[in-house]
Amino acid sequence: MxxxxxxxxxxxxxxxxxxxxxxxxxxxxxxxxxxxxxxxxxxxxxxxxxxxxxxxxxxxxxxxxxxxxxxxxxxxxxxxxxxxxxxxxxxxxxxxxxxxxxxxxxxxxxxxxxxxxxxxxxxxPGISSVMASAAMLGVPITYRNDVFTILPATLEADILRDRLSVADAAAIMKLGRHFAKVYQILADLGLLQRALYIERATWKNQAIIPITEVDHNSVTYWSLILVPSQNLPK
Known part of the structure; x- marks a missing residue:
């Protein structure tokens, strides 16, 4: 056999x-x-x-x-x-x-x-795009008892809004054509100032763009928004 x-x-x-x-x-x-x-x-x-x-x-x-x-x-x-x-x-x-x-x-x-x-x-196991993005952006994601939430942008707007409204820190994946929806939710929740945008983390053509300057019509699937914790340790 x-x-x-x-x-x-x-x-x-x-x-x-x-x-x-x-x-x-x-x-x-x-x-x-x-x-x-x-x-x-x-x-x-x-x-x-x-x-x-x-x-x-x-x-x-x-x-x-x-x-x-x-x-x-x-x-x-x-x-x-x-x-x-x-x-x-x-x-x-x-x-x-x-x-x-x-x-x-x-x-x-x-x-x-x-x-x-x-x-x-x-x-x-391999290094995820979430962890790689944090490294490339140069920001800690969480501190102490923070809860980190990973969300696919493909979720319905109401679900995204509810989850982001209670998240200490979050990563939003699979942006692509859903970017405009996510952007508006972040604006509504007052999270735009904390939100960081990166495309193709660690690739040769990686791009880090201020989120307010991102072209909503050209966002790739291989992009991510990171909302790091603001609960800085004292």
């Missing part, structure tokens, strides 16, 4: 290849198969970040995913998971590349949910 391969959820960090952990690098350079999401426009961001570490001998499994809100990703994850399962069933280890951390809004979670129980799985 063929020994089953092991599935790795490989956190590759926020974008700077030098932020790849030693363990992630070891696994990435030794597994026979790697898988990664591929958008409909052909972009393969996760692979591009670690391209210099990938060998021509490794088998690659692109997982096409739709990025339009009108289309469901479920069948694409189903197909991707079964392609990965084929290799695992043949005894080949597979590493799924995931931006940031695999278990924080990571695409790997959907593969994990489909294959856990069938195969041995190990998750390799």
């Amino acid at each position: 063929t020994k089953l391969g092991r599935l790795y959820g490989l956190g590759i960090g926020p974008g700077d290849p030098e932020l790849l952990t030693l363990k992630a690098h070891r696994i990435l350079t030794t597994v026979p198969v790697i898988a990664y999401p591929s958008l409909e426009n052909g972009k393969v961001l996760a692979r591009a970040i670690v391209a210099d570490f990938i060998s021509p001998d490794q088998i690659e499994i692109p997982i096409p995913l739709p990025f339009s809100v009108q289309r469901s990703s479920q069948p694409y994850y189903d197909i991707g998971a079964e392609k990965i399962a084929e290799h695992l069933s043949q005894g080949k280890d597979v590493a799924v590349l995931c931006l940031g951390d695999p278990m924080l809004y990571g695409t790997f979670m959907y593969i994990f949910n489909r294959l856990s129980g069938r195969f041995s799985i190990e998750v390799i």
